[in-house]
Amino acid sequence: MKDIWVFVEQDSGVFEESSLEVLTKAREIADARGYRVTGVLLGRDVRRIAGSLGWYGAHRVIAVEHPILESYLSEPYTNIIGGLIEERDPDYFLASATRNGRDLAGRLAVRFRTGLQAHVINLDIAEDGSLIGHVPGFGGNIVAVVRNVKGRPQMATVALGVFRPKKLWGEAEVEVVEAKIDPLEPKVRRVEVVRKGYVDLSKSKRVVVGGMGTGGDLTLVRELARIIKADVGVSRPLSDIGVAPKDIYIGSTGVSLNADLAVIVGVSGAPHFVSGIRNVKTVISINKDPEAPIVEYSDYFAVGDLFEILPRLIEKLRGEAG
Amino acid sequence: MARLRLDFEVRDRVMKYSYGTLSLCYQCGVCTASCLISPSISVRRIVREAQIGVATREDSWKCLTCRYCDTTCPRGVRIADVILGERVILYERKMVPERLVDTLWRVYETGNPLGSPMRERSVWAKGLNVESGVDVLLYTCCMNAYDRRLQKVTRSLVEILAKAGVKVAYAWDGESCCGDIVYSVGEEYFLEELAQRNVEAMERFKPTLIVVTSPHMYNMLVNVYPRYKAKPPAPVVHYTQLLAELITSGRFKPGRFNGTVTYHDPCYLGRWNNIYEEPRTVLQHIEGLKLVEMEHNRSNSLCCGGGGGAFWSENVEARGVTRRRLREATAVESQVMATACPYCIRMFEDELKISKYPLAVSDVVEVLANSLR
Amino acid sequence: MSLRNIIVTLKVTPKPEEIRFDPVTKTIDRSKATNEINPADKNALEMALQLRDRYGGRVIVVSMGPPFWEPFLKLAVAMGADDAVLISDRALAGSDTLPTSLTLARAIQKIGDYDIILAGEESSDGGTGQVPPGIAEWLGIPHVTYVTSIDIIETGKARVKRTIKGGYEILEVDMPFLASIELGCNTPRFPDFRRKRWAEREFKLKVWSTADLGLNPEEVGFKGSATTVDTLVELKPPERLKRIITGAPEEVAEELARIIRELLR
Numbered sequence: 001m002k003d004i005w006v007f008v009e010q011d012s013g014v015f016e017e018s019s020l021e022v023l024t025k026a027r028e029i030a031d032a033r034g035y036r037v038t039g040v041l042l043g044r045d046v047r048r049i050a051g052s053l054g055w056y057g058a059h060r061v062i063a064v065e066h067p068i069l070e071s072y073l074s075e076p077y078t079n080i081i082g083g084l085i086e087e088r089d090p091d092y093f094l095a096s097a098t099r100n101g102r103d104l105a106g107r108l109a110v111r112f113r114t115g116l117q118a119h120v121i122n123l124d125i126a127e128d129g130s131l132i133g134h135v136p137g138f139g140g141n142i143v144a145v146v147r148n149v150k151g152r153p154q155m156a157t158v159a160l161g162v163f164r165p166k167k168l169w170g171e172a173e174v175e176v177v178e179a180k181i182d183p184l185e186p187k188v189r190r191v192e193v194v195r196k197g198y199v200d201l202s203k204s205k206r207v208v209v210g211g212m213g214t215g216g217d218l219t220l221v222r223e224l225a226r227i228i229k230a231d232v233g234v235s236r237p238l239s240d241i242g243v244a245p246k247d248i249y250i251g252s253t254g255v256s257l258n259a260d261l262a263v264i265v266g267v268s269g270a271p272h273f274v275s276g277i278r279n280v281k282t283v284i285s286i287n288k289d290p291e292a293p294i295v296e297y298s299d300y301f302a303v304g305d306l307f308e309i310l311p312r313l314i315e316k317l318r319g320e321a322g
Numbered sequence: 323m324a325r326l327r328l329d330f331e332v333r334d335r336v337m338k339y340s341y342g343t344l345s346l347c348y349q350c351g352v353c354t355a356s357c358l359i360s361p362s363i364s365v366r367r368i369v370r371e372a373q374i375g376v377a378t379r380e381d382s383w384k385c386l387t388c389r390y391c392d393t394t395c396p397r398g399v400r401i402a403d404v405i406l407g408e409r410v411i412l413y414e415r416k417m418v419p420e421r422l423v424d425t426l427w428r429v430y431e432t433g434n435p436l437g438s439p440m441r442e443r444s445v446w447a448k449g450l451n452v453e454s455g456v457d458v459l460l461y462t463c464c465m466n467a468y469d470r471r472l473q474k475v476t477r478s479l480v481e482i483l484a485k486a487g488v489k490v491a492y493a494w495d496g497e498s499c500c501g502d503i504v505y506s507v508g509e510e511y512f513l514e515e516l517a518q519r520n521v522e523a524m525e526r527f528k529p530t531l532i533v534v535t536s537p538h539m540y541n542m543l544v545n546v547y548p549r550y551k552a553k554p555p556a557p558v559v560h561y562t563q564l565l566a567e568l569i570t571s572g573r574f575k576p577g578r579f580n581g582t583v584t585y586h587d588p589c590y591l592g593r594w595n596n597i598y599e600e601p602r603t604v605l606q607h608i609e610g611l612k613l614v615e616m617e618h619n620r621s622n623s624l625c626c627g628g629g630g631g632a633f634w635s636e637n638v639e640a641r642g643v644t645r646r647r648l649r650e651a652t653a654v655e656s657q658v659m660a661t662a663c664p665y666c667i668r669m670f671e672d673e674l675k676i677s678k679y680p681l682a683v684s685d686v687v688e689v690l691a692n693s694l695r
Numbered sequence: 696m697s698l699r700n701i702i703v704t705l706k707v708t709p710k711p712e713e714i715r716f717d718p719v720t721k722t723i724d725r726s727k728a729t730n731e732i733n734p735a736d737k738n739a740l741e742m743a744l745q746l747r748d749r750y751g752g753r754v755i756v757v758s759m760g761p762p763f764w765e766p767f768l769k770l771a772v773a774m775g776a777d778d779a780v781l782i783s784d785r786a787l788a789g790s791d792t793l794p795t796s797l798t799l800a801r802a803i804q805k806i807g808d809y810d811i812i813l814a815g816e817e818s819s820d821g822g823t824g825q826v827p828p829g830i831a832e833w834l835g836i837p838h839v840t841y842v843t844s845i846d847i848i849e850t851g852k853a854r855v856k857r858t859i860k861g862g863y864e865i866l867e868v869d870m871p872f873l874a875s876i877e878l879g880c881n882t883p884r885f886p887d888f889r890r891k892r893w894a895e896r897e898f899k900l901k902v903w904s905t906a907d908l909g910l911n912p913e914e915v916g917f918k919g920s921a922t923t924v925d926t927l928v929e930l931k932p933p934e935r936l937k938r939i940i941t942g943a944p945e946e947v948a949e950e951l952a953r954i955i956r957e958l959l960r
Binding site for chain 1 (some may be wrong): 711712714716723732739753791792793796797820822823825826827828829831833836837838839840842848851854857858859860861862863864865867868869904920921922923924925926927928930932935937938939940941942944945946948949950951952954955956958959
């Protein structure tokens with residue numbers, strides 16, 4: 001029976017949501033073939049939460065505990081997981097394509113001289129057992145269908161927000177494994193961590209996006225967002241001029257939205273912006289320029305001055321929320 | 323008091339860039355008083371520091387190079403040239419605003435400061451008859467080639483010239499940025515290559531006349547290129563000069579426009595190159611058009627706020643300058659403010675999106691085209 | 696405390712928005728796209744040049760690619776790199792990230808004397824971000840990804856800033872190490888055109904083949920790859936309704952409010 005291992009990322013006891021997405025997808029693939037899904041969880045005190053990963057699809061979980069593993073650090077994580085892979089020889093190894101997931105997978109793939117597919121947006125296992133993935137490239141317009149041809153475990157990192165985590169199964173069997181940390185000084189040591197408030201726009205269901213047409217004044221954008229209970233995003237130029245932080249700009253180098261509704265205000269619609277809204281269910285745009293490129297990427301395109309339209313729209317929607 | 327390090331090499335170099343006028347300054351301060359973006363910079367201080375070769379001041383980047391101070395200076399100091407000379411030195415010392423460095427990369431990699439694909443440079447001309455092998459070469463500003471709003475100006479120009487029996491060739495293959503932004507940033511070696519390459523591209527057409535769409539281009543080809551061993555192969559005119567000639571010689575008859583229009587003198591056409599009358603001539607020959615002057619006009623004109631690289635470095639302080647000019651236009655109760663520079667049009671229209679003065683902005687060519695309908 | 700070699704891996708990529716996909720032959724047409732130095736690699740090179748400005752050392756650029764990449768390596772020299780190496784060999788065609796990281800690692804070993812290796816976080820075409828950690832693994836040195844700044848704190852030790860979700864972390868790393876550099880974390884300096892002229896006329900690039908690196912044909916190219924591309928599919932943007940709403944602001948707002956109420960139900 002084949003074994004699909006899924007690296008579950010955690011930080012200070014909180015699971016990385018996208019790891020749960022991968023776990024569920026792995027379980028769906030496994031169920032179709034009678035394979036087994038094993039979660040691999042490293043952390044400080046994780047044995048107590050390890051079992052809950054079963055709800056998201058893990059048959060069993062290998063939990064490794066050590067203070068140094070509290071959050072991701074390349075050396076101990078790679079060495080511990082590498083050691084486990086060496087020992088147990090799983091067939092597949094998946095991770096979410098977070099920064100840490102890609103960091104880890106990149107190194108492990110070379111350690112085992114095996115194939116690694118990058119941030120796949122679709123995943124399956126072929127008749128002959130090879131991993132098949134859909135790998136986006138060239139700014140997301142072209143997808144390569146890629147197959148692992150040699151090496152084990154067969155590896156892939158999975159794009160965030162593509163699959164949904166589902167809580168359908170039950171507690172998983174937990175195996176607690178002793179952490180073998182190198183007694184010598186690690187070559188990379190954490191000195192400090194700084195975290196500010198974080199809004200993951202890629203998870204937002206509703207977003208109001210402001211562009212250069214607002215002139216940098218996001219008051220109306222924020223008010224509309226408040227009224228319809230949406231998050232606020234910006235186009236890159238607004239982030240570049242310092243009006244908004246880097247983590248809320250939409251585009252090929254920024255956030256990719258997966259919202260049900262996006263109201264896009266004062267954005268002309270350059271290619272690198274629109275690649276960030278391709279997965280939005282309904283796109284409403286407001287722009288003074290009837291020939292703005294964003295028309296092609298909108299379901300509804302309102303021609304007019306956002307400074308005239310938005311206040312009226314806000315008044316009409318006040319108290320509607322929904 | 324802080325110690326100052328005098329650097330006579332800096333002084334000598336800036337002296338050269340200012341055509342020797344740097345030493346004429348006697349620190350009267352009229353420049354600072356008349357500076358359109360005062361008080362965000364002190365022009366007087368910049369000139370003083372250049373005179374004693376003190377380490378250059380990064381404020382030089384905020385200057386719009388509008389030359390307003392040049393015209394008010396009682397001593398004839400070529401202040402804009404002092405500042406451009408300083409920028410060459412600041413550039414060497416890598417003290418350049420990031421956005422301007424990004425802009426240079428775009429000019430180098432795609433042949434235009436917008437970063438638009440090189441092979442789309444001729445898309446604006448689709449459907450128009452722009453043949454090669456004719457006498458008049460049209461050299462468009464990158465803004466006129468790529469910016470959707472400004473493409474309308476370029477097309478109108480070609481259509482009008484065609485009506486006047488002037489066939490233009492469009493050198494899209496080989497045309498690239500004239501380098502005005504590179505010049506504004508103080509980079510000289512890439513500029514030299516660019517200038518020589520552009521002249522070579524022009525030479526292939528063997529033109530008898532070169533028509534440019536932007537006052538900045540005019541300045542580059544006529545005044546700057548020769549300094550970099552690149553001399554345009556034919557006389558260069560701004561299109562308003564060509565239009566004025568065609569109208570006064572009877573080869574083109576304007577139509578009718580019933581309305582009040584005021585004309586904004588672009589800094590690089592007016593103060594930089596003394597071209598004040600031709601655009602007005604064009605407007606005045608339109609029947610029914612009432613031309614009014616704003617409070618500040620001709621050599622006194624106010625800047626649109628986009629010059630000296632301000633458009634590319636997104637100098638938000640310059641917005642006050644833009645608004646000031648828009649207020650002047652509404653004060654004379656004109657319906658249309660006509661101008662003859664792509665940057666001016668963009669600066670004014672972008673500001674109108676936010677400030678909403680009751681005014682329309684047009685290019686002179688567009689007013690002319692409208693009069694024919 | 697002066698640095699020795701600071702090595703930067705560099706890739707030349709086509710501008711993503713200019714790539715055309717032929718749905719019939721199912722191939723990618725890069726021929727009309729403008730090529731550029733992979734943007735994140737420019738940030739890596741700028742980081743290397745800044746390190747050299749501050750701590751001394753030599754900046755050497757390493758690239759695995761076809762001969763037409765030469766002018767781009769010379770551009771890197773014009774930006775300030777001291778030397779450039781191009782690994783060019785037909786046998787490398789079809790390499791996925793495994794043989795690519797191996798080849799680059801071998802070249803880096805051949806150059807030797809390295810304290811810091813920098814790479815762009817990912818390339819704008821393939822975009823895997825896997826090669827930098829892979830190189831570090833082949834070389835057996837520590838690595839840090841998504842780095843935005845590097846300071847040398849004492850001989851053999853650096854402090855780096857790494858982007859994490861919602862913020863950043865500061866890590867101390869022993870040299871030699873590899874860092875992948877975050878896209879846009881600095882402004883790459885514009886090339887010195889006088890130096891560029893010299894680079895084009897006089898500077899000689901080192902060009903190495905797989906034989907020079909002691910690589911066997913089975914280790915590289917299609918044979919050395921662990922993944923293969925079965926086919927390419929164009930991902931068309933979703934069909935949009937493109938319903939235009941015009942009129943006075945009051946009417947437009949009314950219509951929008953109606954649509955939004957409907958959607959929020």
